[in-house]
Amino acid sequence: MSVSQDRLATTGLRARARRRAGSGQGVLVGASGLLVVIAVAQTAMAGAVAAREAIVFTALIALGELLRLNLPGDREAAPIGTAGALAYALLIRVGQLPARHSALQVVAVTGIGMIVGVLPHLAVGRPARMTGMAARLFAVACAAFAFRPLAGNAAIVRHWWAALAVMTLLIMAAWFVDVIIAAIIRADTLRARFWVTLTDEMRVQVLLGVAVGASAMLIVFAAEAMGLVAVAVFIAPLLVTQVAFRRYAGIRATYLQTVRALARVTEIGGYVEMGHADRVSRLAVAVGRELGMAEPDLLELQYAALIHDIGQISLRDPIPGGATVLVSPEDQRRIAELGAEVIEQAKMLDSVAEIVRRQSDSYLGGGPAGASGTAEEPAAPPPLSSRIIQAVNAFDDLVGNSADPMRAAAVVERLRLDAGAEYDPSVVEALSRIIARRSILRT
Amino acid sequence: MGKLSRAAWLYIGTVVAVAAFVVAHSPPTGISWSQLGVLAVLLLACESVPTSIMPRRITWSPGYAATLASVVLLGPAGAAIVGVVCAFTLRRGPTIPQRVFNGAMYALSAHAAGQVFLALGGTVGVPAGDSFPVIIGPFAAAAAAHIAANYGLLAGVLWLTRGPDRRQRGLHGIVDLRLPLPDFGYAFFGLLIAAIWSVVGPFAAILVLIPLFVARWAIAQFADQQRAYEATLRVLCQAVETKDYYTRGHSERVSKGSVMIASAIGMRPERVEAIRYAGMLHDVGKLGVPTKVLQKTGKLTEEEYAAIQLHPMRGLEIIREIGFLDEALAGIMHHHERIDGRGYPMGLAGDEIPEFARVLAVADAFDCMTSTRSYRGARTVCEAIAELRRCSGTQFDPAFVDALVAAVEREGWQTPDVPVPPPGEEVTAAAYDHDDPVVPLRVVGSR
Numbered sequence: 001m002s003v004s005q006d007r008l009a010t011t012g013l014r015a016r017a018r019r020r021a022g023s024g025q026g027v028l029v030g031a032s033g034l035l036v037v038i039a040v041a042q043t044a045m046a047g048a049v050a051a052r053e054a055i056v057f058t059a060l061i062a063l064g065e066l067l068r069l070n071l072p073g074d075r076e077a078a079p080i081g082t083a084g085a086l087a088y089a090l091l092i093r094v095g096q097l098p099a100r101h102s103a104l105q106v107v108a109v110t111g112i113g114m115i116v117g118v119l120p121h122l123a124v125g126r127p128a129r130m131t132g133m134a135a136r137l138f139a140v141a142c143a144a145f146a147f148r149p150l151a152g153n154a155a156i157v158r159h160w161w162a163a164l165a166v167m168t169l170l171i172m173a174a175w176f177v178d179v180i181i182a183a184i185i186r187a188d189t190l191r192a193r194f195w196v197t198l199t200d201e202m203r204v205q206v207l208l209g210v211a212v213g214a215s216a217m218l219i220v221f222a223a224e225a226m227g228l229v230a231v232a233v234f235i236a237p238l239l240v241t242q243v244a245f246r247r248y249a250g251i252r253a254t255y256l257q258t259v260r261a262l263a264r265v266t267e268i269g270g271y272v273e274m275g276h277a278d279r280v281s282r283l284a285v286a287v288g289r290e291l292g293m294a295e296p297d298l299l300e301l302q303y304a305a306l307i308h309d310i311g312q313i314s315l316r317d318p319i320p321g322g323a324t325v326l327v328s329p330e331d332q333r334r335i336a337e338l339g340a341e342v343i344e345q346a347k348m349l350d351s352v353a354e355i356v357r358r359q360s361d362s363y364l365g366g367g368p369a370g371a372s373g374t375a376e377e378p379a380a381p382p383p384l385s386s387r388i389i390q391a392v393n394a395f396d397d398l399v400g401n402s403a404d405p406m407r408a409a410a411v412v413e414r415l416r417l418d419a420g421a422e423y424d425p426s427v428v429e430a431l432s433r434i435i436a437r438r439s440i441l442r443t
Numbered sequence: 444m445g446k447l448s449r450a451a452w453l454y455i456g457t458v459v460a461v462a463a464f465v466v467a468h469s470p471p472t473g474i475s476w477s478q479l480g481v482l483a484v485l486l487l488a489c490e491s492v493p494t495s496i497m498p499r500r501i502t503w504s505p506g507y508a509a510t511l512a513s514v515v516l517l518g519p520a521g522a523a524i525v526g527v528v529c530a531f532t533l534r535r536g537p538t539i540p541q542r543v544f545n546g547a548m549y550a551l552s553a554h555a556a557g558q559v560f561l562a563l564g565g566t567v568g569v570p571a572g573d574s575f576p577v578i579i580g581p582f583a584a585a586a587a588a589h590i591a592a593n594y595g596l597l598a599g600v601l602w603l604t605r606g607p608d609r610r611q612r613g614l615h616g617i618v619d620l621r622l623p624l625p626d627f628g629y630a631f632f633g634l635l636i637a638a639i640w641s642v643v644g645p646f647a648a649i650l651v652l653i654p655l656f657v658a659r660w661a662i663a664q665f666a667d668q669q670r671a672y673e674a675t676l677r678v679l680c681q682a683v684e685t686k687d688y689y690t691r692g693h694s695e696r697v698s699k700g701s702v703m704i705a706s707a708i709g710m711r712p713e714r715v716e717a718i719r720y721a722g723m724l725h726d727v728g729k730l731g732v733p734t735k736v737l738q739k740t741g742k743l744t745e746e747e748y749a750a751i752q753l754h755p756m757r758g759l760e761i762i763r764e765i766g767f768l769d770e771a772l773a774g775i776m777h778h779h780e781r782i783d784g785r786g787y788p789m790g791l792a793g794d795e796i797p798e799f800a801r802v803l804a805v806a807d808a809f810d811c812m813t814s815t816r817s818y819r820g821a822r823t824v825c826e827a828i829a830e831l832r833r834c835s836g837t838q839f840d841p842a843f844v845d846a847l848v849a850a851v852e853r854e855g856w857q858t859p860d861v862p863v864p865p866p867g868e869e870v871t872a873a874a875y876d877h878d879d880p881v882v883p884l885r886v887v888g889s890r
Contacts, residue, residue: 095572160643207657214653221642221650222635226575234635237654244661250766251668257765258675264761265682268731313682313730342685345678 024188025131028181032134035141036111039104049101053094056228058113060084060235065117065133069242070249071204073295075182076132079242080235081117082140083212085110086174087219087231089144090167092151095227099151106144110137135181139174146170164217171213179205192289200295211241256303263306271312276396281305283434284385284392290430291384301385304355308389311339311356332360358382359389363424387424391415391431394423405439447540451603455544458596462547465554466527469520479521481645483528485509485652486549491533492659503662504626505655507589510553511633512648514585515578516640518567519557526550544600552592560585569641579634586630590623629655679762680723683730690726690876692859693810698722700806703850704843714770718799721771725778725803728758739875743884751877751884752787755779774799778807779877781838801840805831805847808839811878813858818875819882824856834880 048054064081071077089106091099114133122128147170150156156163182205183198190197215238222230263277284305288298312335327335340357344350361382382390398411412432419425447455486509493503506529513522530546537545561567565581566574632651639647680694701722705715729737732754736747743751759776762768777791777800784792812827822830828848835841875884 160646164643164646207660211654211657214650218635218639218650221639221647225639225642226572229575230638236635237632237651237658241654241658241661244658244665248661248665248668251665251672254766255668255672255675258672258679261762261765262675262679262682265679265727265730268728268757268761270731270733310682314685342678342682345674345681 025185028134028185029130032111032137035107036115036137039107039111043102043105043108046102048105050094050097050099053088053091053099053228054101054105054109056231057084057088058109058116060231061088061110061113062117065114066120067242068121068129069208069245071208071245072249072252073200073204075204076129077205077208078117078132078136079208079212079215079245080238081114082136083215083219083235083238084231085113085136085140086143086171086212086216087223089140090147090151090170090216090220091223092157092163092220093224095224098157101148103141103144103148106148107137107141110140131185132182135178135185138181139178142177143170143174146173160221163220167217167220168213171216175205175209175213179209190289193292196292196294203295208241208245211238259303259306262310266309266312269313271315272309273400275401277306277309280308280389280392280396283396283431284388286434287388287392287427287430288385290434291388291426293384297385300351300355301388304352304359304385305389305392307343307352308339308356308359308393309335310342311335311337314338314342329360336360355383355385355389358386359393361386361390362422363387363390363427384424384427387427391423391427395431405435408435408439448603451600454599454603455540458551458600459543459547462523462527462550466520466523466550469523469554471520471524474517474521474524478516478640478645479513479525481648482509482513482516482521483525485512485648486525487528487531487533489652490529492656493534503655503659504622504629505632505652506549507586507626507630508632508636508651509648510549511556511582511586511589511630512636512640513633514553514557514560514589515565515567515582515634515637516569519554519561522553522557523550526553548593548596552589552596555592556585556589559588570637571641575638582631582634586627586633590626590630594623676720676723679727683726690814693814694723694726696810696814696857696859697725697803697806700809700847700856701802703854704802704806704846707846707850708842717768717771718774718802720768721774721799721803722806724758724762724768724771725775725807726754726758727761727775728754728756730761731757743875748884752779754877756788770797770799773797774803776800778803780804782840783837786838796840802843805839805843807878808834808880809847811876812881813856815859815861816876816879821858821861822881824851824858830881838880 061081061084064078064084067080068076068078085106088101088109089103091101093099114137118128118133147166150166156166179201180198183194183201186192186197186201187194215235218234218237219231222234260278263281266272267274267277281302285298285302288301293301315335315338336357336359340353343353343356359382364381381387394415395408395411398414399408402408412428412435415423415428416425416432419428486506489504489506489509510522510526513525517525526549527546529549530542532542532545560581563581563584565578565585570578632655636647636651639650643650683694684691698719699722701718702715705718710718732750736743736750739747755776755778759772762775763772774797777786777789777796780786780789780791780796780800781804782793782796782801784790809827809831812822812830813824815821828851831839831844831847835844875882877884
């Protein structure tokens, strides 16, 4: 699996993450490290309970960390490791013997397993992704501290349904902890709103979370019925899930690469300046995020922004300089229409086609520029994504490859004057905030 | 199953009668009806989800897990009763005779699996902690028997209902022989269900199957993305064809021709798939050639000729980041090389040219010759084959020319319709085609 996985709307995530490593993420990683150190020290002093089990689960967690999984949106998960760690936290009996290990021992085993599992990643030069590991560790720790005192409880030992209910609740809680931490980090690094990243995170993680939780319980009950040997066998259903998700992530990455290839068509054909599509898509996604768009919409926006100029390939000859902002509104709309037709042939991209089609319409809908409506029936306002692409495209056409902040500021000022007539003022405002931040970062 | 032959009816009738006999005559003593109910619902749930997910024929068959769990927990009689449930699948597809047959088939094969399990020393009932790993042997045999019986019965009915053309291709034309292996894998989840039944009862089944259902969701997503991906590749091809009215459909046909050659020489399926993409995208670099050069009516200047010769490199620039296309890239870059080394862009000769490129070159020229161009009509397939043979060994790899000729003789070749220019549009069409082996490019100053 390639390292350059699906970078949906997270371009520069890592770079920015590094820049801000001193803030929240540092605290998180530091705290989790401290927790592991304390847990290991305490377990070493008190002596590990049931060392054989501890070793088996450490190995399982290490394996899971080794077989990490890419999820859409530059996320990583370790389903098998998480399931193993949760199972160790929720263990009731192994064969006939009650499991008596402490919550701190669970933390120690999880921490050591994760560290062992991450070493091979580091050895081949892949990032460790400490924050993800820290979030997983905290989630497991929560479940462990809540459940270990209950593990010997008569009701839980005697009634499987009571155990099942408690476990389900705790697994859900642990999942929620993981998701909230991930959402806070994402909101911080991507400058997005917390509620938006939280719902994004929940949407992406829910099904895998269900599979991981079910597998964790499966391991707990299998250990009870068949002893430790069963632990490895009962990973099999989750392994099937993992393989399926891996294929999904792979094809998603390929798809994005294909859309990028389509974007390059206009550049290589000499219709637009090199790098235009890429710059527009990055800036458009930033604006979309600033305006609080959710991840699926951002993905569509990214696709549409990448191929917003595809209509130009139907022109016999390139527009001089390739800047659509300089041609007449009728021609702009004709190009947008041709582009939408090209995209519609790709069947799956219906919403993207609509975004591209409406990119040159007046943001109010109707009006003199709203060609898709008639006099009697003015067109509805174009989708937010179209309005974003319209403004960002104009910005990039006028600024181009220039890195001069003065020029960017002047162009924003010009767009602001046109806002209300041509561009959506809220989009232009969001754009100007991003440009202002960029120039601060540069100087 | 509209019109069934008498033999087919007889076969289905026999299978159903035997199944009914078996179910009726196996004593259901000692069977826990609640277990049976849970397992039956489980099988129904598994069988009600569509089983194969296009494309690439990824199958999903956890139904075996349910029946084999029944084999362990309930024995042959109970497993047969559970199997009958298949007839009531909530999928809309099957007709009534199909449903009856499916139920009978599942019941019979589950019963057979149960007998195998008992014969090899398996004990019926919730397995005790010490029954592992001894139970694995009989269970594996039971799973194999279940799957073999199922496919055997299925092959029989398909043999009798499908046309003779399918039959000619042997067993392979009837059932997909790649399927039983993943089925065998799924079957083992039945053992997992049985194993923890002693601890959590019916929840055993749910816990085992949840990850599998999630996996199925992911695979369905995968299939969606795969379709989107292919559609986008097709858009890339169409983008090329907007440049010249007369080359409509060229990419698709070259793709088809390349696949015919690749299959004829026995390439592995993954490579055939890759060459299909390569064929679709082989001319994508034409987008980097100015339209006025592509549509020029007079002789080409040196610069214009150079621009045309660069198109394979341009194509590479456009698609080189698409991860799936590694071998296809080499093919696209070199599809205008010639065996004698006089091609472009690199002037490679003989075996230096990647295999994909040599295949593409043959399919590309063949389609060009059999299509109408603005400056000439289409050649017949025979004429085009003669021309390919003439250039075989100098321009084309003889092995692939032979392969294409054989494939075309066997499967035929759909030549494109003569393109009708859209009315009211001023059609500018090229006066040459860079693919045409018969009419070489005319460059100012040459000849």
